[in-house]
Amino acid sequence: MTGSDANPSFRLAYVPGVTPTKWVRIWNERLPDIPLTLVGVSAGEAFAALRAGDADAGFVRLPVDGTDLSAIPLYTETTVVVVPKDHVVSAVDEVTAEDLADEIVLHPLDDVLGWEVLPGKPAFERPATTADAIELVAAGIGVLVVPQSLARLHHRKDLTYRPVTDAPASRIALSWPEARTTDLVEDFIGIVRGRTVNSSRGRQGAPAQPQQDRKAAAAKKTGGKPRTAGKPAGKTAGRTAGKSGGGKAQARGAAAPKRGKPRRRP
Known part of the structure; x- marks a missing residue:
């Protein structure tokens, strides 16, 4: 995979009938510093535009023309x-x-x-x-x-x-030149496939840090040891134990009145 840091923008081709609005909106939310430019092409021109570098990726109609283009099928139209x-x-x-x-x-x-x-x-x-x-x-x-x-x-x-129930169907796919699978292309693939910002396969957000690692990092900053969940530390534990013990002793010392059935007078 080649880098794409030198590219000032991402160019997305689309054929008639495809509405890329949803994916463009998500791109703008996640990568606001990298403008996305839409390139409208006819179905017959789409593959040539990708090969010529006129677009980084594009929504096309299958089948893909040639083996030098990668494609992810998305949906089939009625x-x-x-x-x-x-x-x-x-x-x-x-x-x-x-x-x-x-x-x-x-x-x-x-x-x-x-x-x-x-x-x-x-x-x-x-x-x-x-x-x-x-x-x-x-x-x-x-x-x-x-x-x-x-x-x-x-x-x-x-x-x-x-x-028309038995007519041929047209399938829409996301396609791009296999030799130019840049980081920005991977970002857009993640958006189209519905990956979240923190997905381990996406570039928009780093993978979530494991809980134990976060605790260890916090302890290192304060110069102490990470606390173990469920164990109170220091004086807090003593105060907690004292309060709980006193409460039980007081409960044992004060006998509750016995209840019985009322006697019936003869």
Whole structure:
């Protein structure tokens, strides 16, 4: 692992559909002196940006392109079909690929699902981008199957979406160049994996000091020996013993009145 002390900031790439807000907030809380810069890239450009050094790490869509990039899978997205609000699909909770057999299914050039066989009927021409395909759906030309995050990203009031239960799914991962696994990259990995500040594997906080070590360090500063838990020291012990003994003797000396049953008069 190489050092990263010379880097003035941490650059984080992310593909459309990923919202890194939560992780950025935690970074700013733990490492306020190291600014984090967000770098938006397309799904197709993400791996080239990491290799070129345009970002230290990035949220990408699997599979990872090549063996020189490390990756930690994070979550799998729900796949949905985007349709006009008055479309018949909007009347059901979910559909299958077979339910789209009579539909024109748009297949943009930046598709991220990696279909083996695209459902439905192909369009005359492939849209250049997902955004272009959304416009065609709104115009009533076809439907579009995408990860749910992209449907939300390109949300329109006249469109809606429903899950497609048997469609390919897109997985999001954190990736970075394996040869540049810097300390800052390790810090961000810890944040994404949910490690606390005092985690033994994180760099943001030192591991917790064992209790006995803390006691020994405190005793060394005062020039004494560490106290053993449960044993009172010096005069305090004598005073405590005296008080407890006197209390017991006084209790024994004062006899408590006996109680009996009241006699009944004849």
